[in-house]
Amino acid sequence: MLKLVVVEEEALLVKEVFDLFTEEGWGVTKIAKHMNEKSTTKEGGKWDNKTVRNVLKNPTYAGYNHFKADDWTEDQRIITPGDHAAIITKDQFDKANGFRQRRKEGHMSRRSFDYPYSGIIKCGLCGATYAGNASVHGNKKYLSYRCLNQYAKGTCNAPGISEIQLSKLIWSHIEVLEDGFQKPKPKANTRSKVNLQKELEISQKRRRNWMMALGDGKLSGDDYAALIDEEDARVKKLQTEVPPAPDQTIPLSEVRETFNNLKANWHLVDSATQKQVIQSLFRKITIKKSDGWHIVDMLTV
Numbered sequence: 001m002l003k004l005v006v007v008e009e010e011a012l013l014v015k016e017v018f019d020l021f022t023e024e025g026w027g028v029t030k031i032a033k034h035m036n037e038k039s040t041t042k043e044g045g046k047w048d049n050k051t052v053r054n055v056l057k058n059p060t061y062a063g064y065n066h067f068k069a070d071d072w073t074e075d076q077r078i079i080t081p082g083d084h085a086a087i088i089t090k091d092q093f094d095k096a097n098g099f100r101q102r103r104k105e106g107h108m109s110r111r112s113f114d115y116p117y118s119g120i121i122k123c124g125l126c127g128a129t130y131a132g133n134a135s136v137h138g139n140k141k142y143l144s145y146r147c148l149n150q151y152a153k154g155t156c157n158a159p160g161i162s163e164i165q166l167s168k169l170i171w172s173h174i175e176v177l178e179d180g181f182q183k184p185k186p187k188a189n190t191r192s193k194v195n196l197q198k199e200l201e202i203s204q205k206r207r208r209n210w211m212m213a214l215g216d217g218k219l220s221g222d223d224y225a226a227l228i229d230e231e232d233a234r235v236k237k238l239q240t241e242v243p244p245a246p247d248q249t250i251p252l253s254e255v256r257e258t259f260n261n262l263k264a265n266w267h268l269v270d271s272a273t274q275k276q277v278i279q280s281l282f283r284k285i286t287i288k289k290s291d292g293w294h295i296v297d298m299l300t301v
Helices: 008-022 028-036 049-056 090-104 148-153 163-180 196-215 221-241 252-264 271-281
Strands: 064-067 078-081 121-123 130-137 140-147 282-289 293-300
Touching (some): 008 028, 008 049, 008 090, 049 090, 078 196, 271 282
Antiparallel strands (some): 064 078, 282 293
8 A cells, every 4th residue: 555755845935825824814815826936836837726625624734634525515525534744734724724714604704904993893783794904104003993894885874993902802802701600510421431542543544445446446436335324423423422521721710811811912913913813812893883892702613
């Protein structure tokens, strides 16, 4: 059986694509343009949006093998641990694809990091998104946010809000919610007779064997699909029989200290990092002004 071997020059390009996407917050278009300025794809062609997306969603780079028949949907793709060296960590791969999914669902802005709250803030009057806006007075740049329906269509009279006001509003709201943290409830010390980890390893071995049999022509596509469906049902049943692991908790004092430090130093944090923090914490924050600004709704990730 052929074994994948890492080509160092290509691995560096793959790592750079993931780093630009997950750590710098670049979009696929900007990444493709950047990569074209310094390299070609491994096939010698030009980088484009599709090429970058294919890199970001390929589990091979995180150390996995994968297989999907032409007539299968994407969620039927079989992913199993490989024996080749990983170029990126599983955490970074999951982070990249989490970002891709949130952007696809509209919960994370596709725009640049100039506006940390773009795509997250919603209008409490009409429900539209608040978009970032910049104005320059003298040598200083001021950032603010305004309702899309207000300035683009004139169908809403919601006022704009400065980024400084918005930051104070959000951090004040988080501070109020601090006392709402609940202590974790003690869980029963129930031990399962099912060794789920062992069963998952057995399942992965079976899937690999079936995949090789399919590739060797010893197993038909229909039989392979039936076996996979049966195995999926078996694993799902096992997972329902195993009690959930105890929640990992952080002492409330540490949570408060972290938030207080972040709040106190927020103005020192660069906009790219600010956006990473905000969009890692929240899906949506709805604001409204009536006798002062207030938060109507705050939906966390």
